[in-house]
Amino acid sequence: MEYDDVVLGRRSIRGFKQEPVPKALIREVVEMAMRAPSSLNTQPWHFHVVSGEPLDRIRQGNTERNLAGVPDSREFRGHGGYKGEHRERQKQIAAQLFEAMGIDWGDKPRRQDWVLRGFRQFDAPVSVVVTYDRSIHGGDIAPFDCGAVTNALVNAAWSRGLGCVINSQGIMQSPVVREHARIPDDEVIMICVAMGFPDDSFPANAVVSERKSVDETVSFVGFPD
Numbered sequence: 001m002e003y004d005d006v007v008l009g010r011r012s013i014r015g016f017k018q019e020p021v022p023k024a025l026i027r028e029v030v031e032m033a034m035r036a037p038s039s040l041n042t043q044p045w046h047f048h049v050v051s052g053e054p055l056d057r058i059r060q061g062n063t064e065r066n067l068a069g070v071p072d073s074r075e076f077r078g079h080g081g082y083k084g085e086h087r088e089r090q091k092q093i094a095a096q097l098f099e100a101m102g103i104d105w106g107d108k109p110r111r112q113d114w115v116l117r118g119f120r121q122f123d124a125p126v127s128v129v130v131t132y133d134r135s136i137h138g139g140d141i142a143p144f145d146c147g148a149v150t151n152a153l154v155n156a157a158w159s160r161g162l163g164c165v166i167n168s169q170g171i172m173q174s175p176v177v178r179e180h181a182r183i184p185d186d187e188v189i190m191i192c193v194a195m196g197f198p199d200d201s202f203p204a205n206a207v208v209s210e211r212k213s214v215d216e217t218v219s220f221v222g223f224p225d
């Protein structure tokens with residue numbers, strides 16, 4: 001695949017074939033992703049690739065705790081709810097996904113069902129939990145490096161016919177993930193990525209998210225007009 005095909009063609013995948021993903025393919029994708037840049041080449045990341053029964057236990061624990069109202073326990077700082085233009089973009093992608101899935105805004109049970117799918121990591125056959133070394137916890141560089149490698153991971157996966165969704169819902173109940181993915185105490189959980197072969201018949205997989213324009217985003221300084 002050409003670079004353009006990967007970057008312009010990739011989209012988040014939220015419906016997966018229940019076909020196992022070969023370990024060798026995941027290794028290949030991870031190896032490509034790890035070409036991502038990191039601060040001073042420190043590569044603070046780790047990947048815990050979870051499948052089968054342990055992943056089912058994570059799904060179950062996440063679902064039970066979220067339904068029971070257990071507050072989220074993500075291991076990084078949050079900023080509260082989105083407001084203004086950020087909130088508008090959040091609403092836009094939700095509207096696109098709900099439209100594709102035929103979910104009405106007023107249909108609370110189906111909206112809740114969609115949220116629960118997220119907690120189950122969209123029933124993907126694989127979840128890649130991205131962590132970083134606790135020894136450098138507290139600064140912003142390690143999360144930045146994890147972002148770089150996670151973007152590289154979803155693109156590398158796409159180039160090999162795998163679909164992904166980066167999924168913060170999946171690590172909201174971090175003790176559950178830590179226990180069943182067997183994550184050591186000296187690592188901080190950053191994010192997880194649901195991964196598998198895309199189910200092309202799943203309507204939300206066709207959604208193409210929008211981007212703000214280059215003009216809105218970029219300011220050029222010191223260029224002749």
Ligand SMILES: Cc1cc2nc3c(=O)[nH]c(=O)nc-3n(C[C@H](O)[C@H](O)[C@H](O)COP(=O)(O)O)c2cc1C
Pocket residue numbers: 010011012014093118165166167168169170191207208209
């Ligand atoms: C840090 C992060 C967390 C995300 N968490 C979720 C999530 O919990 N549930 C979900 O459905 N999508 C999640 N996404 C996927 C975004 O909604 C998606 O990347 C965005 O809408 C752009 O769409 P695209 O990936 O199809 O280009 C997350 C993405 C990122 C980068």
